[in-house]
Amino acid sequence: MINLPYNSNLKLKSILDRVNNNDFLQSLWECINVNAVRRMGLSDHGPVHFAIVSNIALKILRNLLEADVKPNIVTDHQMTNDDAEVVVFLGAVLHDLGMVAHRENHHLFSVPLAAQLLPSLLEGIYEDRERAIITAETLHTIYSHESEIPQLTLEAGVVRVADALDMKEGRARIPFIAGKKDIHALSAMSIRDVKIRKSKQKPVVVEISMYNESGIFQVDQLLRKKIAGTKLEGFIEVVAQVENQQRKTVLSRYTLGTLPESPTAEVIVQK
Structure with missing residues (x-):
């Protein structure tokens, strides 16, 4: 269960509720952790990771918005800051889905899995044109969250940095206890x-x-x-x-x- 300060953003609240009640997505998160923690000895990449990253990402984005920094969904598509929050949240909770296949090149596998999930998460909240834009912007944040991929939007940068900031001590405890001492x-x-x-x-x-x-x-x-x-x-x-x-x-x-x-x-x- 992800708790998120959605404030007055009702679109974000609706999508948050759908994420928290999507059994297929929750099961994918569990599968990610089987690969990450049990099979590869990595840190947690499951529900806790996505909750942490989404909250950090929203905090970073709101700090930028308060400083009048414009998200690309606003400057390029004439949508709103609320829509930028939706893109950042979706990118934060879907960016690692490809790890159900493997850690290597997981961003490539994350894109089609996210594309499969996004229609049900957005249906009825956005009309066709806006839903297409939210989908496109979200998929870019997912594909480009790895350092070697050139980024094109502010929202993508927010997700990439938020992902990297899930670094507190306890997050590394599993691989450390398992014997990983690099x-x-x-x-x-x-x-x-x-x-x-x-x-x-x-x-x-x-x-x-x-x-x-x-x-x-x-x-x-x-x-x-x-x-x-x-x-x-x-x-x-x-x-x-x-x-x-x-x-x-x-x-x-x-x-x-x-x-x-x-x-x-x-x-x-x-x-």
Whole structure:
């Protein structure tokens, strides 16, 4: 069950209800986790993942909207911000469907599976033309959520980055306990918390706190690649820091979309 702050967006509420009551989709999510967790030793890619990603994505998008950043469904199709929220939500909950087949090239398999589900999720909520646009924009977010695929819309960038931000400590616990001790597992285990806020300078500020310095791999090697090339560049700042009771160390602070910055180290002793 996904809980989402749909606010006054009644289209989003209706689609959320349909997602939560779609047995076929729920079963696909369970099949994804069989492949991801049981067979491949990866972190959770099931219902919890989709709930986390959809909430993060909606938070990022709303921060951008409050800063008057225009989604592509508005600028290219003259639809509304509410419709952009629908696209982002659908992309967030459908982007990994292809993992029922395999992790490799899963974005290719996700597109036809999502195309099969979208008619029943949108029927009666949108007329034919709008339903076609929502379908097209959603499929683009799904296909391009992997770093190597060029992105064409703001909504796609929101989904890609939200997917990457499902990185808190507990999300890596399954592969770690199962014996996976590579840099991916170790760095993921060091992520203490992820928070999203806004500042006067940037509508999206991602604050990542870590137990130790190994988490910088998640931030500087993985998250940076996810943000690069998206339409979020210039609107997002990422701050990574190690926190404990004695001190707070800022390991990396960078803003993508401007001139590259070298990671900086700043030690703040807290009394």
